[in-house]
Amino acid sequence: MAHQAGSAAGLERLMEEYGTGLLRLCALQLGDAALAEDAAQETLLRAWRRYGTFRGEAAERTWITAIALNVCRDLLRSPWHTHRMELSALADYVYGHVFVRYTMKQWGQTPEEIDPNTTARVPVFLSEDCRYFQDAYQGMPLEGYTPMFQSLLDHPDITVELGVDAASRLTLDGSAALLDGRPFSGPIIYTGAADELVGCKYGRLPYRTLDFRFETHPVDFWQSHGTVNYTVDQDYTRITEFKYLTGQELPGQTTIMKEYSRAYTGAKGEIPYYAIINAGNNALYAKYRAEADRYPNFHLLGRLAEYKYYNMDAIAARALELCDDLLK
Numbered sequence: 135m136a137h138q139a140g141s142a143a144g145l146e147r148l149m150e151e152y153g154t155g156l157l158r159l160c161a162l163q164l165g166d167a168a169l170a171e172d173a174a175q176e177t178l179l180r181a182w183r184r185y186g187t188f189r190g191e192a193a194e195r196t197w198i199t200a201i202a203l204n205v206c207r208d209l210l211r212s213p214w215h216t217h218r219m220e221l222s223a224l225a226d227y228v229y230g231h232v233f234v235r236y237t238m239k240q241w242g243q244t245p246e247e248i249d250p251n252t253t254a255r256v257p258v259f260l261s262e263d264c265r266y267f268q269d270a271y272q273g274m275p276l277e278g279y280t281p282m283f284q285s286l287l288d289h290p291d292i293t294v295e296l297g298v299d300a301a302s303r304l305t306l307d308g309s310a311a312l313l314d315g316r317p318f319s320g321p322i323i324y325t326g327a328a329d330e331l332v333g334c335k336y337g338r339l340p341y342r343t344l345d346f347r348f349e350t351h352p353v354d355f356w357q358s359h360g361t362v363n364y365t366v367d368q369d370y371t372r373i374t375e376f377k378y379l380t381g382q383e384l385p386g387q388t389t390i391m392k393e394y395s396r397a398y399t400g401a402k403g404e405i406p407y408y409a410i411i412n413a414g415n416n417a418l419y420a421k422y423r424a425e426a427d428r429y430p431n432f433h434l435l436g437r438l439a440e441y442k443y444y445n446m447d448a449i450a451a452r453a454l455e456l457c458d459d460l461l462k
């Protein structure tokens with residue numbers, strides 16, 4: 135068969151004729167689909183580049199199979215592959231011992247039942263950096279969050295009313311958003327739970343809640359790092375020791391907080407913390423979203439109103455984005 139060595143047409147023919155078979159052969163040799171794809175591609179490229187050396191003593195298929203077996207053997211022997219196998223064994227260990235058990239405790243479900251975006255919130259990485267986040271710039275407000283928010287809210291155009299349930303002032307009556315019983319046409323940004331605003335009429339959106347238990351101990355430090363997660367041996371999911379985060383210097387005493395995760399029931403005083411994101415719950419949320427979308431001046435914003443997980447930087451960015459939209 136005519137072969138234009140080094141030409142795109144020649145490579146195309148080899149791919150068409152041998153691509154699928156090579157992929158199968160390499161997968162059998164390597165036991166890894168992604169690696170098999172690389173090996174099949176490398177085989178085709180080698181065959182194409184060396185076509186001039188093919189003397190036709192064996193069938194073309196036999197010659198290409200021999201190249202594939204060599205490619206697979208080289209891959210299996212390479213230090214890169216050995217390293218990869220070690221990492222893969224480590225990943226399996228971390229997944230089985232950390233992810234599965236921690237996830238079950240935190241979410242009351244197996245990882246398979248949970249949206250991958252949720253489990254991806256706890257990334258696994260090998261690093262000398264002991265910080266939880268990988269962002270280039272990380273810090274705390276100089277005086278802490280309370281003074282920062284006090285300064286933000288200290289503006290003549292801002293009124294703060296605490297302890298007021300939005301539902302006691304706000305009604306969505308089917309045609310207009312009412313504030314204190316009267317139609318209100320200005321922008322309304324709602325950060326509460328989307329289901330609670332309309333009396334959970336389609337059923338409650340499921341959440342996990344947390345019990346926080348504080349303990350003070352007569353030692354300089356209780357643990358080695360700011361936050362330590364517990365996967366198996368304790369009922370709590372993690373312990374946070376705030377001294378590490380604030381840099382506070384207080385010899386001989388430290389306060390820690392243990393977090394216990396459980397299902398949110400909607401009981402008075404309970405706070406919904408983590409949305410349990412999966413296809414069924416997203417579909418339920420879509421019904422509440424559709425209710426809110428009927429009012430053009432009504433905007434759902436935040437982890438509760440949008441039924442999703444936000445880190446603080448992400449929700450700050452989302453809030454600024456919504457403000458930009460409203461100011462246009």
Ligand SMILES: Cc1cc2nc3c(=O)[nH]c(=O)nc-3n(C[C@H](O)[C@H](O)[C@H](O)COP(=O)(O)OP(=O)(O)OC[C@H]3O[C@@H](n4cnc5c(N)ncnc54)[C@H](O)[C@@H]3O)c2cc1C
Pocket residue numbers: 298299300301325326327330344407408435436437438444445446447449
């Ligand atoms: C345990 C825990 C740890 C976290 N740790 C981190 C972390 O380390 N780093 C990080 O970046 N992010 C962290 N987060 C996420 C961070 O808390 C959120 O990104 C952020 O709080 C989301 O802001 P929000 O405005 O959407 O919601 P919230 O901060 O919850 O604000 C919603 C507001 O709406 C009010 N509200 C609710 N319902 C009503 C109602 N009916 N009437 C009137 N007001 C109402 C609430 O009182 C609240 O003030 C953590 C979250 C949790 C739960």
